[in-house]
Amino acid sequence: MIKFSNVTKKYGDKVAVDGLSFNVEEGEFFVLVGPSGCGKTTTLKMINRLIPLTSGYIYFKDKPLSDYNINKMRFDIGYVLQQIALFPHMTVRDNIAQVPMMLGWDKKRINDRVESLLEMVGLEGKQYMNRYPDELSGGQKQRIGVCRALAADPPVILMDEPFSALDPISRESLQQDLLDLQAKIKKTIIFVTHDMDEAMKLADRICILKNGAIEQIGTPDELVNQPASEFVRQFIGTKHSIHTAKDIMVPVELKEDINNYGSKSNEYMVVNINEPLDHLLKHLTNNEKIFVVNDEEQLVGYVTTSSMIEFLAQNGLNGGGKS
Numbered sequence: 107m108i109k110f111s112n113v114t115k116k117y118g119d120k121v122a123v124d125g126l127s128f129n130v131e132e133g134e135f136f137v138l139v140g141p142s143g144c145g146k147t148t149t150l151k152m153i154n155r156l157i158p159l160t161s162g163y164i165y166f167k168d169k170p171l172s173d174y175n176i177n178k179m180r181f182d183i184g185y186v187l188q189q190i191a192l193f194p195h196m197t198v199r200d201n202i203a204q205v206p207m208m209l210g211w212d213k214k215r216i217n218d219r220v221e222s223l224l225e226m227v228g229l230e231g232k233q234y235m236n237r238y239p240d241e242l243s244g245g246q247k248q249r250i251g252v253c254r255a256l257a258a259d260p261p262v263i264l265m266d267e268p269f270s271a272l273d274p275i276s277r278e279s280l281q282q283d284l285l286d287l288q289a290k291i292k293k294t295i296i297f298v299t300h301d302m303d304e305a306m307k308l309a310d311r312i313c314i315l316k317n318g319a320i321e322q323i324g325t326p327d328e329l330v331n332q333p334a335s336e337f338v339r340q341f342i343g344t345k346h347s348i349h350t351a352k353d354i355m356v357p358v359e360l361k362e363d364i365n366n367y368g369s370k371s372n373e374y375m376v377v378n379i380n381e382p383l384d385h386l387l388k389h390l391t392n393n394e395k396i397f398v399v400n401d402e403e404q405l406v407g408y409v410t411t412s413s414m415i416e417f418l419a420q421n422g423l424n425g426g427g428k429s
């Protein structure tokens with residue numbers, strides 16, 4: 107649906123986006139995540155042609171973006187901003203109906219649409235339609251922002267940190283509502299956030315950016331179980347369970363101090379029980395056996411190539427799919 111081919115954006119000498127290539131499938135919930143300044147907003151704005159590319163191509167339905175009429179194309183792409191950006195002097199109805207009004211829909215069609223959108227995001231249509239933004243909570247305003255992006259039923263929705271200004275409770279509830287909504291409407295959504303937990307919760311696939319370049323693309327499970335780099339691992343954090351030596355080792359009963367284990371401990375590699383799976387995979391190529399110790403340096407088990415293979419087989423190989 108949307109394809110990036112070697113897209114670079116420079117502001118003067120500063121490279122903001124560095125040779126991005128990826129594909130977003132129709133109906134996919136694709137999340138761009140990364141620390142502040144890594145190029146997320148720039149990437150999103152290039153899709154909407156708010157910012158021109160320095161080089162490369164972005165394709166929308168197999169045609170370069172530049173082949174489309176820019177004004178018409180913006181009607182095909184809804185945009186939800188980070189800041190709550192409603193017109194304060196307009197009613198909720200008029201805020202939501204911006205694009206339908208530009209498209210010349212008649213009043214009845216607009217009112218019906220606004221009402222059904224409000225209901226979709228859990229707000230009673232007739233009651234909220236005629237309110238002003240001042241009369242709404244932060245969470246409700248951002249729901250109106252989502253309605254506005256959906257108003258003319260565009261196939262693609264871009265969302266730039268839409269929930270980051272909200273308190274944790276409103277944020278959680280809007281995340282859940284967005285998931286429920288997406289299950290019904292099946293749009294192609296490109297969602298930007300710096301919050302990995304939010305990305306994990308929402309995404310079909312996540313693209314992790316660092317300094318304007320892709321660090322890794324994958325499903326939440328793939329990122330957790332096969333992080334491509336230390337950066338990815340750290341960004342995911344320890345909250346998300348990743349498979350470690352503890353899950354893979356053959357346990358041993360005797361908990362003796364590894365330092366008393368005799369000369370063999372020099373021949374074999376020793377790792378902590380929390381050593382992640384992919385590290386073990388690497389080490390196993392050079393070691394037939396890896397000893398596993400707890401934080402007290404007591405021997406608690408060992409990992410061999412065959413225990414690893416058995417573990418991978420039971421967990422759907424490649425370590426994917428948490429059981």
Ligand code: ADP
Binds near residue numbers: 140149
């Ligand atoms: P993010 O959304 O991930 O925080 P941005 O896409 O906003 O990152 O910015 C990426 C980089 O480009 C940053 O280093 C930022 O300072 C720089 N940048 C963004 N917009 C401009 C601009 N208009 N002029 C110059 N530099 C910019």
Ligand code: MG
Binds near residue numbers: 146147148
């Ligand atoms: Mg940004």
